[in-house]
Amino acid sequence: MRKWDDASQPKARIEIIPMIDVMMFLLVFFVLISQNVIPALGVKTKLPEAQQSDDLRSATKRAVVTIAADGVLQLEGKAVTLAELPLHLKVMQQEAQGRLVIVINGDEASTLQQLISVMDTLKGHGFEALSIATKKKLG
Numbered sequence: 001m002r003k004w005d006d007a008s009q010p011k012a013r014i015e016i017i018p019m020i021d022v023m024m025f026l027l028v029f030f031v032l033i034s035q036n037v038i039p040a041l042g043v044k045t046k047l048p049e050a051q052q053s054d055d056l057r058s059a060t061k062r063a064v065v066t067i068a069a070d071g072v073l074q075l076e077g078k079a080v081t082l083a084e085l086p087l088h089l090k091v092m093q094q095e096a097q098g099r100l101v102i103v104i105n106g107d108e109a110s111t112l113q114q115l116i117s118v119m120d121t122l123k124g125h126g127f128e129a130l131s132i133a134t135k136k137k138l139g
Helices: 016-032 085-096 112-124
Strands: 062-067 073-075 077-081 102-106 131-133
Touching: 062 085, 062 112, 073 085, 085 102, 102 112, 112 131
Parallel strands: 062 102, 102 131
Antiparallel strands: 062 073, 073 077
16 A cells, blocks of 8 residues: 655755855846946056046947057957058948947057057048047046
8 A cells, every 4th residue: 555645755945045145146246347346358448537528428339449558459359450450440330331430548658659650540541530538537
């Protein structure tokens, strides 16, 4: 005869406390990333300050060219040489189907010659909408 005594067999339990711990960790991580407390990919640059600066976030399509303190160039976070830069920007301009605003994000420790070299190369290839990224000077 068969016994129907289920009390003697241990039942599987779902532990919810470790799952809550993982979810809270993920929540904190994504909040810190979204607030830029944890730096994302790319070169960390310290922008020069200016009294008059415009907000370019509303531009239709923009490409960010970063000049690091050691002179390394990046386009949208990917390392490029000065010779490759116009070729990549031409492709981006064709994809934008219109005006492409190029924002030069130069570290304050980068030299003026590096900035002029980038601007001269871009102007020589027909790019006219160039902007220099700065941070607003306080006070």
